Amino acid sequence: MGFLDAIPNKHSLQDSSSFLNTTTVIALCLFFALLCACIVIGHLLEEHRWANESITALLLGLCAGVVVLLVSKGRSSKILAFNEDLFFLYLLPPIIFNAGFQVKKKQFFKNFSIILMFGVFGTIISFCLVSAGAFLLFKKIGITTLNIEDYLAVGAILSATDSVCTLQVLNQEETPFLYSVVFGEGVVNDATSIVLYNAVQSLDLSNIDALTALKLLGTFLYLFFTSTILGVVAGLLSAYIIKTLYFGRHSTDREVALMMIMAYLSYMLAELLSLSGILTVFFCGIVMSHYTWHNVTESSRITTKHAFATISFIAETFIFLYVGMDALDIDKWRSSKASAGTSVSVSSAFLALVLIGRAAFVFSLSNLLNFFKSAESTKVEFRQQFIIWWAGLMRGAVTIALSYSEFSDSETTSTQDSALMITSTIIVVLFSTVVFGSITKPLIGAVLLRHAKPTVSDATDIASLEDLRLLFLENGDPSDGGNNQPSPKASNLRLLMRYPTSTAHYFWRKFDDKYMRPMFGGRGFVPYVPGSPTGAQDETS
């Protein structure tokens, strides 16, 4: 079988004069034609404030699903079945890698503590609340066959936010602070919810105690660090190979191919070692953009920048189209046998739990963080908290993939309830993407941008730059000019206590310049062609 799971599975050479399975070819044709339509329609709707590419793809996929359903006379909409393998093996890695490759690294690392807090503890809070809520509500709706494992799985499934849609709704240039927090949280959240889900699958749930919770935390920390390290190592290896062997001498194509393949390999290796491939490939992207990207030829730089973005864009559109088409999984709808009332109650319960679960951790953790911050300018305003809450409400392909994985051939749960869980998840994904997604852009405009005063992000930006300048001056950095008087140690320490992020950044820069860049390349350590359109100027390490 090929890329898409078309049916029938065995191809029949005798039927057609071609070697190819006709059903697969039809499915691919339909799919790529829809992709073209999405791109063109997305382009035409560019100026439109309510629409975005995700919503277009989702709705177009739904329409196509209806057409397929009508053409097959209601027998089946299963020309394309949602396939977790396809999603996790081929569609998700390029999206996350590109996110790491294009992310503004300085913003990301400056907000690293907030991101980690939201991504890890936030997801855990949401997971607990949603599981508990589902447990309480479902009894009342009349769903009885779910066991405790299923409830915990529901918690993990509904806690997985959709980082893909966030990328399209928030703008890195206009709202850098929000973008980096919401998107960064999304990446960490993906990892956390998948870890939680796997933990739920593997844990022995008959005897839960405090030790289990500690074990879970231990597993998470282990996964987080090993995954990160693997990604960093893969990125550094690619930088070292390309720098040492000087690939550009012979061929631009080899450089690009090596970058692509090593990034993908890092994801696969992480999966092989049962780590979080998402985290690995994300950090691999960050390292590659910091070192490897500067070691390749000018053409390769332009090519990688745009080719990675294009592949990621195609994968994103593909996913939404897929989810849209798959929503009409007629077999599931039939076998759920639920009345419209039950379906609506379960879906509403899901949506309410998502809203409450996210509100609970965003507002509480933000205020906790604000409590520990002295400077008024670095606090997270209520308006920003609101946006962070809202922008992370969308649920997407990870949710659907996990839901299919849990409920598609469950042995303990009844077929009816399993099907109901899947269809309700699909409704939540459709509703949250279309409704929440289309409101987000205008909402951000209304809440944030019309306020003319500088937002938190700008304020902290200026502060940190000033600190850095101060530090540079006081330490008499040789690269910075002849200001060589010895610096008073006390002031240095005071700064470190006051601005830990900036100081860490300064020491990282020193380490990077002294040890890392000479070995792995990077900006300033490879021949630089002046005036070249690399787009590197807006990037800071």
Next chain:
Amino acid sequence: MGFLDAIPNKHSLQDSSSFLNTTTVIALCLFFALLCACIVIGHLLEEHRWANESITALLLGLCAGVVVLLVSKGRSSKILAFNEDLFFLYLLPPIIFNAGFQVKKKQFFKNFSIILMFGVFGTIISFCLVSAGAFLLFKKIGITTLNIEDYLAVGAILSATDSVCTLQVLNQEETPFLYSVVFGEGVVNDATSIVLYNAVQSLDLSNIDALTALKLLGTFLYLFFTSTILGVVAGLLSAYIIKTLYFGRHSTDREVALMMIMAYLSYMLAELLSLSGILTVFFCGIVMSHYTWHNVTESSRITTKHAFATISFIAETFIFLYVGMDALDIDKWRSSKASAGTSVSVSSAFLALVLIGRAAFVFSLSNLLNFFKSAESTKVEFRQQFIIWWAGLMRGAVTIALSYSEFSDSETTSTQDSALMITSTIIVVLFSTVVFGSITKPLIGAVLLRHAKPTVSDATDIASLEDLRLLFLENGDPSDGGNNQPSPKASNLRLLMRYPTSTAHYFWRKFDDKYMRPMFGGRGFVPYVPGSPTGAQDETS
């Protein structure tokens, strides 16, 4: 199932804590690690005259196959089974599209008659000879269960040359004439042999007469023209959409994505309509590089140029790695039950037939063409004929794919003989790629390049350029300056008779400038950024 057909087919969630099928992940890891190794080794061997990337990949694949065989203790080498769908759906299209996209269009169309003649009639001659030869020889070796359809299929299978390896062995800059002839022939040959193979499958072979042959020719001509037209239409459509909607305004990524997807869609549509997808996507590539490529932004131009080449490069390496790993298809080797002697005889017979079949048409058709040409400089020298013969001897993935398609679950032929056919085909592919492939580069150096006198290609190049200048001057082309005196019709006609290709080219240029480019864009009809590194200067339409 995913991209690679790993076994077992059904993934077992319970076994691992991850969602992904472990076998698939292992296979992908192994494969991408080998791809990395291929790229690095290929880079290191760049200066080496005997080696090239195909051979490296093939040998590395073989080694990996041996390792897999040893690790699985001889039980199976089937961690990766050769899959025709994967090959025809995902690996071949980008290679052929890129070939069309990067081909020197002027050279290609100037040699169009030779290319068509070799590609169509040559393949048919080879097909007849190989089929007849196999029929005569196999009786003597002791293979009895093959029927007439199988012999004809063998003819078609062994007539499919490997255009991928040719691309790596010949150099477009050094030997433009040979490159365009051998490679162009390879593309047309792919189409012809697949058409022949399909015809053999569908024809009623119990009563063959002259009408059948005519019908075959009719089918071929129909396929050739409709496929070409489909490719041209797809290319023009992409040019028109991108030019009219002015995609570059918003996003470079959308342009690149649209080009990729429309190219792929053209291939799929052709396959859906039972046309030759290879021809379609090849001409789509040509049209896209002539029109669409000039309508996109500067970054998109660089990106498409390198990204398409990279994807094609990865697909090529992938194929050879795949063929190498698949060569140790232990089940086939076992079920063939043939003695080493029989295997060697069949393989030798195959190789001899390939050599003779190709020699028969290359030398005869070349001399036929020479006979009709008056100018000494435009004739195909014997040395060149020799290279054309040699460079087309390699057999590759198309051969293996067709062989599996014919013999892997044949009902009429005995399992033993079917397996023997497949294993012998694999031997032919390995031998021809490694031995013939590694000799080709030094051979070309020895036969052609040490002769200092201008080769045919250069000579005709100069001639045609002169004609063009003459024509331009005599017709007083307004774009060429103020030379506006009316041209004598007689001389114009005489030139057309004498240099049909150049004249056709001249009229095409006029038509192109007047009707096509204003509508579909193209060089000179879109805002041009001077001094930009597009690499467009070496291309002529």
